[in-house]
Amino acid sequence: MKHLADYLKEITSRLKNAGIKDAEKEAEALMCLALNINKSALYCHDFSEIEDDAARTLDTLITRRLAREPFQYIACETEFFGLSLTVGKGVLIPRPETELLVEIITGIIRGKRNPTINILDLCTGSGCIALALAKQFPAATVHAVDISETALRYAAENAAANGINNIVFHHGCLYDPVTAIIFDVIVSNPPYIKTSDIGLLDPEIRLYEPVEALDGGPDGLNFYKKIIDDAHSRLASDGIMAFELGDTLAHSVMEIARAAGYANVTIKHDYSSKERFLIIDG
Numbered sequence: 001m002k003h004l005a006d007y008l009k010e011i012t013s014r015l016k017n018a019g020i021k022d023a024e025k026e027a028e029a030l031m032c033l034a035l036n037i038n039k040s041a042l043y044c045h046d047f048s049e050i051e052d053d054a055a056r057t058l059d060t061l062i063t064r065r066l067a068r069e070p071f072q073y074i075a076c077e078t079e080f081f082g083l084s085l086t087v088g089k090g091v092l093i094p095r096p097e098t099e100l101l102v103e104i105i106t107g108i109i110r111g112k113r114n115p116t117i118n119i120l121d122l123c124t125g126s127g128c129i130a131l132a133l134a135k136q137f138p139a140a141t142v143h144a145v146d147i148s149e150t151a152l153r154y155a156a157e158n159a160a161a162n163g164i165n166n167i168v169f170h171h172g173c174l175y176d177p178v179t180a181i182i183f184d185v186i187v188s189n190p191p192y193i194k195t196s197d198i199g200l201l202d203p204e205i206r207l208y209e210p211v212e213a214l215d216g217g218p219d220g221l222n223f224y225k226k227i228i229d230d231a232h233s234r235l236a237s238d239g240i241m242a243f244e245l246g247d248t249l250a251h252s253v254m255e256i257a258r259a260a261g262y263a264n265v266t267i268k269h270d271y272s273s274k275e276r277f278l279i280i281d282g
């Protein structure tokens, strides 16, 4: 048996040497996963030594993380807006900044709309945005679309596991599966990485996350153009659209929106003061 403190130091230094940021925090998280305990229990004396079985499990987890598999895929779960979501190969891991998009939309809906609205989440992935909005607005109907059947399986499983049943999932390309519906809110966090930048992303992203969740075309704008240009016949006259934006894309997306005839367009910042969201208020 090895002592936990020695183990933690050793794992931290292996992760650090492999170029993994926040190595100490990740070492603790991997240890908690292997021992099936939470962080506060980690330093309790019962766990001051690690049994051989747990040590073997831990070794497997560390090997996966050293190969730069994202921690959330190894753990098979992540938190988003207070929801516990299952994630894994084939679905994008929800990012913290997307929670801010949900907060922004929530504020707008609460301020202006009646609760029995139709919301469309294009490019739903794990379903994170759709689920968070559906939970907060139980009288709303949320339609969630993705082209990936794998992602949709995760999304549907996540809705069921969180007891959320006011979402309709659709398989297909953007508006194709929802042509007959008029929406009060259209939200999307679409693929927005420039094709030529994908090879420059961290290995956790470029080696593991699905490329169809990342690739926004040569200028990163493909999805914004299609979603905004095709919105006219789908968005209610007083409807809103809300997007998460790739780095440096804010002004190009604003131009796309203005060229499509939308005058009331606002850019909002994320927690690191980056221009991250665009809101079109019809």
Ligand SMILES: C[S@@+](CC[C@H](N)C(=O)[O-])C[C@H]1O[C@@H](n2cnc3c(N)ncnc32)[C@H](O)[C@@H]1O
Pocket (backbone or CB within 6 Å): 091, 092, 093, 094, 095, 098, 122, 123, 124, 125, 126, 127, 128, 129, 145, 146, 147, 148, 151, 172, 173, 174, 189, 190, 191, 192, 212, 213, 214
């Ligand atoms: C950046 S991920 C966003 C996932 C999720 N909304 C989030 O915020 O974490 C983009 C998603 O778009 C989906 N996608 C790519 N092309 C699509 C298309 N033509 N129509 C619908 N969904 C598409 C991908 O499968 C992926 O799940």
